[in-house]
Amino acid sequence: MLDVRRLRVLLAVAEHGGIAAAARALTFTPPAVSQHVAALERQLGVSLVDRGGRTARLTAAGQRLAGHARQVLAGLEAAEADMAHLGDGLRGTVAVGTIATLGQTLLPAAMAALRDTAPELDLRVEECEPEDGLPVLARGDLDVVLGCEYTLLPARSPAHVERVDLFTEALLVAVPAGHRLAGPEVDLADLRDERWIAPSAGSACETILRRSCALAGYDPHVVAHCGDFAVATALVRAGHGITLLPSVATPGLDGGGVRLLGVRLLGVRRPGVHRTLYAAIRRGTRRHPLVGCLLNAVTTAAERYAAPS
Structure with a gap:
């Protein structure tokens, strides 16, 4: 019997155009993807990947098996859904x-x-x-x-x-309660001389902070990294710097200069920063x-x- 996980890997190779791209999409290493494909090749006795070029791509046999994999995996999803309808309750x-x-x-x-x-x-x-x-x-x-x-x-x-998109929210700037800017909104350009508390180094959130500040014409002066918004808020309250917070991380508040336990939340006019x-x-x-x-x-x-x- 063909292994379902290996079929998923082969399908990823087909849909992402090669072993390296499939590895990135699945967060596998390229050797791990190659091992899954090689196991299928040994089991079936046919070559599934052409490794002769710069980018390993599926052979005609590999494409045919990927087509079967697509149908098999869809069928398994449908079968599981059908069986879940049986019996009483969920x-x-x-x-x-x-x-x-x-x-x-x-x-x-x-x-x-x-x-x-x-x-x-x-x-x-x-x-x-x-x-x-x-x-x-x-x-x-x-x-x-x-x-x-x-x-x-x-x-x-x-x-x-x-x-399935749920909602879109703005990111707010959290500053100490006694900050010189009263709000209710600011331009990021007004904050070029501030000390920034950034999200975890290398994270998507940190990338957004740096890209937003770059659009405002500067590289932020980062004095701390933390992945927990509650920790970032506590550092702001202590006067260590300022930070960006998603609206959902500030329950019941909508920015506009609202104070939150020693922290003021300000809306961002330019450039607007949002997430879905x-x-x-x-x-x-x-x-x-x-x-x-x-x-x-x-x-x-x-x-x-x-x-x-």
Whole structure:
């Protein structure tokens, strides 16, 4: 019998145009992808990849098997969804990957609703960034990913991943309560001489900070890196610097000079910095009653955040 995981890897090679690209999409190493393909070749006794050129591509046999893999994987998703409809009630496990801010806000709200509508639905939750979670979703080890995409950092979703946009929010500047700028809005250019508390080094959030400041004409003076918005807020409160916060990380507040325990939140006029929050699933799994139930709960919970900031 052909291994389903190996078929997913072969399909990624077909859809991303080579072993190296498939490895990036699946967060595998190229040797690991090559090993999966080689195992299929030994099992079937045919060459699936042409390794003669600069980019390894599928042979005619590899393309044919990729076509079968596409049908097999879709059939397995459909079979699982069909079986889940049998019996009384909704029961089973759904694996969810989520960014921290949605794990603190949107997901708990959805879980509270699910206790009434699907009390036997068990969620396995993993905190992860979209760049890590989406490849895991594509290869079948997660069922839903709650993530975000910044306006200045668009990302291409893996093949066969469907994205459901939930809401768009602004990023706010958090400054100490006694800061010289009263707000309610500022231009990032007005903050060129400030000390910045940046997100984790190398993260998408840090890239957004640097790109936004670059559009305002300067490189931010970074005095701290932290991946936890609560820690960043505490450092702002202590007067160590200023930071960017997503609106959802400041519950009940919409910027406009609002004070939050010694911190003032200011809107950004230019350049506007926004991000779109979304739920991602594999194509075809929306029909699965457990995935569909969770997706409905998440979408309903997102409505309270959908109003413009």
